[in-house]
């Protein structure tokens with residue numbers, strides 16, 4: 001079965017010429033492989049019939065590549081978080097209504113799709129819902145992550161307290177610690193706990209779960225993390241293959257609103273918790289646990305300071321505790337561990353690398369690193385076949401959205417698996433280009449060229465600046481798709497300046513604590529090199545960026561008038577206020593001293609801004625709070641070289657989303673985003689009038 005667009009592709013157009021078709025492209029995420037290696041499941045998000053939300057369903061892919069992809073779940077609320085039990089039964093979470101309890105309000109529950117066939121059934125419901133599930137690879141064990149109210153004593157008390165808050169209409173949260181928000185979520189009064197699913201009768205003392213199955217053996221959820229407080233928020237726990245313990249990072253407050261992450265082991269039989277690693281200079285996260293459950297990979301993140309740039313390393317740790325042995329310590333990349341080979345001889349990882357994120361294999365005994373995939377693509381969600389010969393992963397690049405592939409680990413051969421949808425044709429081409437920064441360092445970029453660009457028809461140029469800043473333009477993104485602009489005739493430059501990942505530690509050090517320096521001059525060097533080309537029109541250019549990329553767009557606005565327009569999305573504007581007001585102040589407050597923050601703050605240069613700016617911000621953005629956008633907008637109107645006139649009119653524009661967060665996620669709003677950007681660019685770069693969408697009501 002293949003998902004096909006409702007309307008056939010008109011000649012000479014692509015999905016990128018039509019926003020309705022673009023937002024309707026199916027989106028893959030996540031990958032789960034059954035223990036016997038015969039079943040592979042991914043999640044596919046598609047647009048609902050009103051075009052106002054995405055719904056994800058589970059699809060089964062054939063690991064051998066012979067059978068077509070097959071949809072295995074269907075509901076209006078969608079399904080996600082698939083995890084295979086050793087038996088082959090598939091667990092997932094869904095807020096769809098339980099047919100056996102039609103009167104219950106749908107909240108995310110734990111469901112099971114039997115390997116033997118038949119309907120999916122609810123395994124567990126709880127008042128606060130189920131966040132995610134982990135299954136052990138070599139044992140009949142699974143762990144559920146779910147939230148309980150901080151003050152609740154057991155399951156029924158939790159339910160009563162939730163009902164009391166809801167009935168009284170109380171949303172207030174009393175905090176004593178930090179953080180209090182995350183992305184767009186208000187933290188508390190509920191907190192995550194880990195629960196072991198075990199056979200037995202419900203209604204045991206403690207936080208035992210409620211069972212709704214009547215024709216299957218009952219199960220009980222046992223809280224194995226007790227009253228741990230809020231320490232497991234944002235943790236990514238790992239369940240050992242034998243199911244006997246969990247490893248997880250746990251946050252520990254260290255005063256002044258700061259926190260660090262220590263590595264803990266939780267015994268699933270007893271709930272006994274022990275700290276395996278803690279150090280004032282490092283944060284620890286759990287990586288995958290070896291197939292024999294004896295050894296853990298640990299991600300070691302160096303804690304930062306104004307003079308201490310971040311670094312990421314791997315270590316091997318006896319799972320029972322002991323000393324950490326560095327793994328591949330001389331490798332100048334930041335690895336993300338994915339899985340062990342089944343014989344425990346090597347670890348499969350991904351890492352940003354020169355505009356890609358390949359799969360690598362690290363030999364555990366020698367620490368030797370071998371690159372497996374050689375294409376300019378980014379790999380995620382890597383799982384390994386039981387014989388250790390192949391990996392399955394999602395792969396994307398700037399030329400195609402995520403697709404499931406099979407990778408031969410010995411040869412690096414990559415073959416796409418039959419997919420739920422086909423790759424969308426692109427309205428242009430992609431090139432890798434290189435420039436030289438002011439200090440002589442190489443600055444690499446991707447350059448998207450629209451069809452027809454050439455010396456006789458040079459294309460207007462958009463400089464796109466990525467966020468993070470610790471990131472790289474190396475994977476497909478739905479939120480910043482250059483192909484929509486290429487379809488309108490623009491070339492798009494995607495540079496990786498100082499602070500970008502995948503180019504070694506030196507590239508990070510060049511920009512750390514000095515955002516206005518090398519990151520800015522690298523961007524200008526990349527732009528200079530590209531506008532010198534005959535197929536690019538230097539007289540029609542714009543700079544655009546989101547988040548940290550928006551910070552940089554604001555900095556560009558105050559430091560050069562070379563661009564005809566600037567688009568700044570969810571951007572940092574005043575670094576004196578941003579650090580203490582973002583949801584993760586402990587992260588940002590460590591990067592710069594107050595003096596460095598002021599020195600690098602775009603708001604101090606507002607008086608020099610003479611380029612029309614399109615400011616975009618969502619009110620539910622807790623990462624870069626709306627105060628940044630509001631202050632930027634008011635200061636542009638009052639202090640820039642293009643202030644609002646006595647009639648209130650200005651060349652600047654503010655696109656405000658009252659119900660979006662750091663990212664514009666609703667499909668109808670994504671269409672507005674791209675439409676308004678196109679309108680603004682056409683006005684200032686092309687001197688053309690592109691209609692605004694009527695839904696704006698103006």
Ligand SMILES: CSCC[C@H](NC(C)=O)C(=O)N[C@@H](C)C(=O)N[C@@H](CO)C(=O)O
Nearest residue numbers: 467468469470546547548549584587623
């Ligand atoms: C790995 S770089 C750190 C990302 C950073 N994390 C925290 C804790 O703040 C972050 O969220 N940065 C944003 C300001 C940002 O630039 N976000 C970009 C890219 O992640 C975005 O598009 O959201």
